[in-house]
Amino acid sequence: MGTRETLVDVATRLLDAGGVEAVTLREVGHQAGVSHNAPYKHFANKEALLAAVAARELAGHMHETRSVRALMHNYVAWALKYPNRFKLVFGTWTIESPELTVAATNAQERMVELVAEAQATGELPAGDPIRLASLIRAVTHGAADLAAAGHLSAAGKGNADPDDLVDDLLGYLRQRD
Numbered sequence: 001m002g003t004r005e006t007l008v009d010v011a012t013r014l015l016d017a018g019g020v021e022a023v024t025l026r027e028v029g030h031q032a033g034v035s036h037n038a039p040y041k042h043f044a045n046k047e048a049l050l051a052a053v054a055a056r057e058l059a060g061h062m063h064e065t066r067s068v069r070a071l072m073h074n075y076v077a078w079a080l081k082y083p084n085r086f087k088l089v090f091g092t093w094t095i096e097s098p099e100l101t102v103a104a105t106n107a108q109e110r111m112v113e114l115v116a117e118a119q120a121t122g123e124l125p126a127g128d129p130i131r132l133a134s135l136i137r138a139v140t141h142g143a144a145d146l147a148a149a150g151h152l153s154a155a156g157k158g159n160a161d162p163d164d165l166v167d168d169l170l171g172y173l174r175q176r177d
Contacts, residue, residue: 004042006032008052015053015084023050051097054089057082058103062110068118069170071111072140076162079144086148090141111137124173132173139169 001009010031014022025039025046032038043049060078065071079086093100115133118124124132143162146152154161160168 003032003034003038004052007034007039007042007049008056011049012053012056012085015050015088016082019084020050020088025049045095047093047095048097050088051093051095051100053085055097055099055103057085057089058100058107062107065110065114068111068114068124068136069166071114072136072166072170073163075137075140076144076147076166079141080148080162083148086144108133124170136166136169136173140166 007028010028011023014027014031023046025043026036028049029036029039039049043052057078062071065074111133112129115124115136116129119126119129119132140162143152143160143165146158147162150157152158152160152162152165154164158165
């Protein structure tokens, strides 16, 4: 593993432990065992490093997933297990990151591809696969966000967990006259 990947790994661990505020280039360099200036050889600033973390998260498991349902359940599991990564990836970005743009584009294309495949087999209704993918992702994202904040659970608020709502939505979309 090269220095850049090591720096991204360390930044990810710091993010998991303490949020965006815990990630500093100095601390990343220290924990990676390199000089305090070494991170600047790979990243212009902290946000560029965080964009690399976000890009890696987006690229994560997209191509291993074979169905919309599995992808959305994986999305929920990831969002609840790694809330700081979830917030980072879907937060506001003030820099242009070609790496993050490519990862986001690839993730979106894979989601649309899975939706189109499900439409072709009749699992999902016909229509614009881009809009349907956005609807499914929006419901999944919102459900994961609500659950993470304590506003949704099978035994309490909403009488459902995020996976239940994903399955409900996909079930409703399958029903047609």
